[in-house]
Amino acid sequence: MGEGRFGEELFQPLNLKTMRFKRRVRLFPGVTLNFSKTGISTTVGVPGASLNFNKQGTFLNTGIPGTGIYDRKRVGEKTTPHSPASRNLSNNFLEDGNGMRGEQQPLAENLSTTTTEGLKRLQETLINCYEEKNELIQEIKIAGSSLKWSKILLVISYFLIIGFFIKWFRNNRDEKMEYLADLEKQLAGCFVNIDMQTDIEIESAYTSLLSRYTSLLTCAKIWDITSFSPNNFPGSRSAATQTVTRVEVNFDFGNLEIIKSKYEALHFENANGGDLYVYPLFMAIVDSEKNFGLLDLREIDFEYSSQKFLEEEKIPEDAEITGKSWAKANKDGSPDRRFKENYQIPVCLYGNINIKSKTGLKEAYSFSNASKARDFAKTLKIYQKLLQS
Structure with missing residues (x-):
């Protein structure tokens, strides 16, 4: 009886609903950097529907390209510019000409405070992209290992099992190959396209x-x-x-x-x-x-x-x-x-x-x-x- 239950569990048809397929057309929108005498700003979206982020706040730009119809509205409250305290990125403080050494500062904190106000939205997008990329890399490692074992089981099945069960192992391998290829495709498309006008x-x-x-x-x-x-x-x-x-x-x-x-x-x-x-x-x-x-x-x-x-x-x-x-x-x-x-x-x-x-x-x-x-x-x-x- 125990052997029968084991066999039933092992050779159940694969439930595709448990597979983590991530069919994304595009992970991150295009980013356009605009600059003027008052500062630099980040625009995310496409012509006719975009968001602009600058030190004055966030603005929604809408319109019909090629018609001259255009509208711009503020989204949320006005942003109050601030100047983060000056910090040293490196371990040693370099003061021109006087040879002084500064205190060591935590690098992560220093880097987060150096960002220009108009580029903070781009910084946030890049952080999200890095996080997604790291997740995909980890998933690819797991999927690759799973595919490896599915191939081994398929080879073993040719010697020990016949008929329907060989077909199941073959389908199991193919599904894992498809899943891995899908993850690799997502990884290749995990980037932010920046247009600098x-x-x-x-x-x-x-x-x-x-x-x-x-x-x-x-x-x-x-x-x-x-x-x-x-x-x-x-x-x-x-x-x-x-x-x-x-x-x-x-x-x-x-x-x-x-x-x-x-x-x-x-x-x-x-x-x-x-x-x-x-x-x-x-x-x-x-x-x-x-x-x-x-x-x-x-x-x-x-x-x-x-x-x-x-x-x-x-x-x-x-x-x-x-x-x-x-x-x-x-x-x-x-x-x-x-x-x-x-x-x-x-x-x-x-x-x-x-x-x-x-x-x-x-x-x-x-x-x-x-x-x-x-x-x-x-x-x-x-x-x-x-x-x-």
């Missing part, structure tokens, strides 16, 4: 910026400056005025995995925080846990400065050597004769770019080719000025 002049300026950035990528070395502090001269006897902690990083092109756009982002790797992705109208900052902030590109300061650096490591092939200094030196730069094994250190000229915003972004990078860093920063400033005009 720009005119011909801005397109041309952005093309120039991309050219300068491509040149910047050829620098032999790029470092993330994670901290620096004043140098204690009497103790160190070094001619360096500051002690710098730096980590070599990579710059390249690359979009966020959940963003589809005709523009590739400028990707700045960050050694101690979220990576930076520069799009034509905004910057996204994303860490390994998918916490992120979105900033209007016009609200970010990119400041260039040159720096003489005592290079004790291998000298980058494109670096300019401006002179030499003694490892142990007097205040006038002459060698300290008390140290018998004193030696000279090459002085290299590097280019630094400090990136800051009022909402708390603070990053600093150093480039082995100072002129390429200067040209990129200059072109970026011109582009930002054009966006503000």
Whole structure:
């Protein structure tokens, strides 16, 4: 009797109602970013039926495309703009020129407070997209494992079972294959399509910026400056005025995995925080846990400065050597004769770019080719000025 009940349960027809099929035509609506002198806003929807989110509030746009019939109404209460407290994204506080170190801040909290008011709706959409993507990835793992076992059972059935039951195992495998294919199709479509409205002049300026950035990528070395502090001269006897902690990083092109756009982002790797992705109208900052902030590109300061650096490591092939200094030196730069094994250190000229915003972004990078860093920063400033005009 016990064996009979087991067989009945094992070979019952598959109930398709228990399968989690998710037939979605589209997970997330298209997003359009609009900018003006008063700020940036996010529009979600299609022509004739869309919602616009900006620092003044939320507005419903309706109309019939091509007819001139158009209506715009506020939805809900007016939004009161606020300025979040300034916080540091990285573990070390970089204060230009004074060598101060700041307190460490929780990265997730910092990233959430950096977002520009007009981009908060886009941030919310991207968060939802990440959550959906993670859920689909987990479901695909489970479905893949289930399909694997269904195939094994089908093979076994050919040796042990005949007739109707073989057909059941075959149908079971096919249904699991269909389910897995459906999940994979959803995963491939799990993204936010962003359209950034720009005119011909801005397109041309952005093309120039991309050219300068491509040149910047050829620098032999790029470092993330994670901290620096004043140098204690009497103790160190070094001619360096500051002690710098730096980590070599990579710059390249690359979009966020959940963003589809005709523009590739400028990707700045960050050694101690979220990576930076520069799009034509905004910057996204994303860490390994998918916490992120979105900033209007016009609200970010990119400041260039040159720096003489005592290079004790291998000298980058494109670096300019401006002179030499003694490892142990007097205040006038002459060698300290008390140290018998004193030696000279090459002085290299590097280019630094400090990136800051009022909402708390603070990053600093150093480039082995100072002129390429200067040209990129200059072109970026011109582009930002054009966006503000």
